[in-house]
Amino acid sequence: MNEGHLGALAEFGCGTGFYTQALVTRADRVTATDIAPGMLAVAKERIHTSNVTFQLEDCQATSFPDEAFDTAFIGLLIHFTEPAKTLAEMCRILKPRGLLIFSNLDPDALSGVDRVRCLVRIPYHGITGYRVKPPRAFGKNIMTEKQLCDLLVKSRFQVISTETIKDTSCSSNIPVEYIRAVKV
Ligand SMILES: C[S@@+](CC[C@H](N)C(=O)[O-])C[C@H]1O[C@@H](n2cnc3c(N)ncnc32)[C@H](O)[C@@H]1O
Numbered sequence: 001m002n003e004g005h006l007g008a009l010a011e012f013g014c015g016t017g018f019y020t021q022a023l024v025t026r027a028d029r030v031t032a033t034d035i036a037p038g039m040l041a042v043a044k045e046r047i048h049t050s051n052v053t054f055q056l057e058d059c060q061a062t063s064f065p066d067e068a069f070d071t072a073f074i075g076l077l078i079h080f081t082e083p084a085k086t087l088a089e090m091c092r093i094l095k096p097r098g099l100l101i102f103s104n105l106d107p108d109a110l111s112g113v114d115r116v117r118c119l120v121r122i123p124y125h126g127i128t129g130y131r132v133k134p135p136r137a138f139g140k141n142i143m144t145e146k147q148l149c150d151l152l153v154k155s156r157f158q159v160i161s162t163e164t165i166k167d168t169s170c171s172s173n174i175p176v177e178y179i180r181a182v183k184v
Helices: 037-046 083-093 112-129 145-154
Strands: 008-012 029-034 052-056 069-075 094-104 157-165 176-183
Touching: 029 037, 037 052, 069 083, 083 094, 083 145, 094 145, 145 157, 145 176
Parallel strands: 008 029, 008 069, 029 052, 069 094
Antiparallel strands: 094 176, 157 176
């Protein structure tokens, strides 16, 4: 993650803390949240820095006050939510000119093989790793980069960068897209 200073940061869908461990090194304080208590429990076990707190939150309707954060991070989560509702909530809790960062699974960035791999691996890891079935309507709100950028503009954000990253050293790696936008 190639970011400057992130100030007070809220992370949504922290899961097992994969991104949290990078975010705590770049922000003054991190409020790492997830809708699933089991995920938060795993993340808490993994990360022990003094600038992180863990909290149960639905990113579509949080308990945070208006303009509470400099940065919000949404990691591989937007497709599980009603995207417009999530972006409206991010706009509410971010300070003016606050930064919103996404990691997103863009179907347009996936080659044929990666597409098949995603379809197999995501439910497989959910069932074997976390013992959960994919939620109903799973995948309904998966968004391409263009769809997400258009929705950001409609939701009072200005897109400042998009980048797709694939770790070519790992044959099973699926490309992940990063989008940065500021609240206008
Ligand atoms: C694919 S996982 C990504 C986890 C982590 N960001 C990562 O990349 O390793 C999606 C996470 O979003 C959480 N989640 C799903 N719906 C949510 C919602 N409405 N609000 C907050 N978190 C949610 C899930 O519990 C899960 O931990």
